[in-house]
Amino acid sequence: MEIFHPAEILSRDEIAAVQTRRLARVVKRAARSPFYKAKLDEMGVDPESITSLDDLTRLPLTTKDDLRASYPFGMLADEHRELVRLHASSGTTGAPTVVYHTEKDLRTWADLMARCMHMAGMRKEDVFQNIAGYGLFTGGLGIHYGAERLGCLTIPAGAGNTARQIKLLRDFNVSAVHIIPSYALYLAGVVAEQGLDPRDLPPRIALIGAEPHSEEARRRIEEMLGLKAYNSYGLSEMNGPGVAFECEHQNGMHLWEDSYIAEILDPQTQEPVAEGEVGELVMTTLTREAMPLLRYRTRDLTRFLPGECACGRLHRRIDRITGRADDMLIIKGVNIYPMQIEKILLAVPEVAQNYQIVLEREGYIDQIKVRVEIKEEFFIEDMRVLGGIQKRIAGLLRNELLVTPRVELVEAKSLPTSEGKASRVVDLRETKD
Ligand code: ADP
Ligand code: ZN
Numbered sequence: 001m002e003i004f005h006p007a008e009i010l011s012r013d014e015i016a017a018v019q020t021r022r023l024a025r026v027v028k029r030a031a032r033s034p035f036y037k038a039k040l041d042e043m044g045v046d047p048e049s050i051t052s053l054d055d056l057t058r059l060p061l062t063t064k065d066d067l068r069a070s071y072p073f074g075m076l077a078d079e080h081r082e083l084v085r086l087h088a089s090s091g092t093t094g095a096p097t098v099v100y101h102t103e104k105d106l107r108t109w110a111d112l113m114a115r116c117m118h119m120a121g122m123r124k125e126d127v128f129q130n131i132a133g134y135g136l137f138t139g140g141l142g143i144h145y146g147a148e149r150l151g152c153l154t155i156p157a158g159a160g161n162t163a164r165q166i167k168l169l170r171d172f173n174v175s176a177v178h179i180i181p182s183y184a185l186y187l188a189g190v191v192a193e194q195g196l197d198p199r200d201l202p203p204r205i206a207l208i209g210a211e212p213h214s215e216e217a218r219r220r221i222e223e224m225l226g227l228k229a230y231n232s233y234g235l236s237e238m239n240g241p242g243v244a245f246e247c248e249h250q251n252g253m254h255l256w257e258d259s260y261i262a263e264i265l266d267p268q269t270q271e272p273v274a275e276g277e278v279g280e281l282v283m284t285t286l287t288r289e290a291m292p293l294l295r296y297r298t299r300d301l302t303r304f305l306p307g308e309c310a311c312g313r314l315h316r317r318i319d320r321i322t323g324r325a326d327d328m329l330i331i332k333g334v335n336i337y338p339m340q341i342e343k344i345l346l347a348v349p350e351v352a353q354n355y356q357i358v359l360e361r362e363g364y365i366d367q368i369k370v371r372v373e374i375k376e377e378f379f380i381e382d383m384r385v386l387g388g389i390q391k392r393i394a395g396l397l398r399n400e401l402l403v404t405p406r407v408e409l410v411e412a413k414s415l416p417t418s419e420g421k422a423s424r425v426v427d428l429r430e431t432k433d
Contacts, residue, residue, distance in 0.1 A: 001312050004118035004150070005111060007258040012314055016053065018258045022286035024050050027059065030292040033077040035070045036060075056261060061270060061282065061295045067097035067237065076100060078290045088136040089236040096136075099236050100290040106145065108287050109239045112256060113146020116245035119254070119313075120230040121205055122176050124151035129168055129203075131179040131187075132210070133159040133420050138240025139210050143178045146242060152176070159183070160419035162190050169201050176205040178232070178241075181213035181221060182422035185353035188224035189413065193376075199226030207232045209241060211421040212323045214343035220353070231320060237296055238283055244318055252305040252317030259287050262316070263295070264304060267325050278303045280325060281318065299325045329359065329425070331368045332403050338424050341370060341405075344396045350378040350389050352412035361429040369406040370397065376412050 003009055010018065030036040031047045039060045040047060049055070067075065076083075084103045088096040101109070122128070128147040134140030134156060147154040157168055159180075165187065168174065179187070184206060191198040206221060209232030221229045233253050234241035243260060244253035255262050264279040265272055273279035281298045301324070305317040323337040330336070338357055345351050352373035360367045372393060378385070386409055394407045 004115045007256070008115060008119070008313055008315070010258060010314065015257050015314065019261055019286065020053055023053065023056065023261065023284065026284070026286055026288070026292045027294065029077050029289065030294055033075050033291070035066065035074045036077075036294065053261075056263070056284070056295070059284075059294045061297055062293055063297050064097060064299065068095050072098055075291050075293070077292055078102060083290055087138050087236050087240065097237065099239070102289045105289050108259070109142060109242060110145040110149040112239070112242035112259060113142060114149035115256070116232065116242055117146055117150050117207065119245060119247045120207060121228070121248055122150060122152065126152045126175045126205070127155070127172050128152040129155040129157050129165070129172070129174045129177045131157050131159065131165055131177055131183065137420065138234070138236050139178065139180070142234070142240035142242065143207070162187055166191060166201070169203060173202045175203055176207070177203050178207040180210050180421060181208045181217050182211065182417070183419065184208060184221045184225065184229070185217065186417050188221065189353045192224070193413070198224050201225060203227050205230065209233055212321050212327070212339050214339050214346060215320065216343045216346035220346055233318070233321065235298060235300070237293055237298070238285060239288070243283070247309060247311045247313065249310050251309065252319055254309065254313050254315040255318050257315045260285060262318070264302065273303075276303055276306050278322065301325060329368070331359070331366050334401065334403050336368070336401050336403070340400050341397065344400050345370070345372055345393070348393055348396070350374055351393075354413070354415045354417060355424065356415050357425045359425065359427045359429050366429060367406065368403065369408060371408045371410050371415060373412045373415055374409045379409070379411050
């Protein structure tokens, strides 16, 4: 196996040893911040007493609300003069949170990112186009510095402007891209609509992440664009991208355990879930200087995958993120995640690249409506054919969700798209009261 960084091939014992040593260090460092100093004092935890991995559970959990409450400086463990950058989360679920980096933090992050890219098959010789918003969003600069660290010719294309993206891909014979999955589907659709085959675009590798997506979405991206797509997971609070990534085997994401301690906890009780069960991913940063976070509750739902990966790396793998705990919809008493809907829709050949979930209220009853784009060649069919497609989709959704959604077929490219993370759910329930 070719590796980028020696930490990739640590044994389980070596990982435990690194984690133990770094945990002790990071807790002392965290205790320099006003937030953790108060928290640890209140819990009666002496940072010096953290000497083994079993001590982890004595540490406080940290929530997004804690970050918001200590905005802007309360979690800072370093002096202002040591800071060189800050990033803020996209604010998908509310007020933003801020994360600071020292110069060393940025180097560590770029190393992690380069390690991920290398693991997915990128090499120095690749020409890399970063199709993601630059600015506070970590998918811009975070990915960018990783690609440069690996040694790739790196194009900071930014988000949007599809025609220019396509031109850059062709002009510079781009071999690898980073792109948000919903935008990858959109871009492929745009090329196809011009009567061209998106498979003729040069890239052979796409790094896709930043938003939940189904295996069906990955498959479509791979088939439409004729490349291999690798799942990339991260969040601003843990630097950004570079936390967990797929290797060549594409069977779950190796989470870099020399840099993060990961736990999967029951979101209600905060107790560890049984081996292999789905729960909330909770992480502790092991290498961060400016703003260490202890047992940060990501709200992201996943599970550890059993067994060892054929690539030989022993960093544990997490499953594709089902969604955020906040994404769960409750319709007629049934819990539904948007990803369950996506995986059904994108497996239907007549469905184009976009869909929208609309929540409505009729009287006191919540209803779910799914608006689905249909490929042009089917949309011009007569009503009977369309009626058949609609019924088939409704049936498939009912079997998966156990409630019957309304299905509305719409023309391809008629639903709103986003240059950044897709927002799939439109909630009209409040306004109807
Ligand atoms: P925000 O929380 O405001 O969107 P971030 O840009 O930090 O801010 O986004 C991090 C979040 O994006 C993660 O917590 C997760 O919910 C989602 N995410 C990132 N990568 C993936 C991925 N590969 N699969 C599913 N969800 C992802
Ligand atoms: Zn692997």
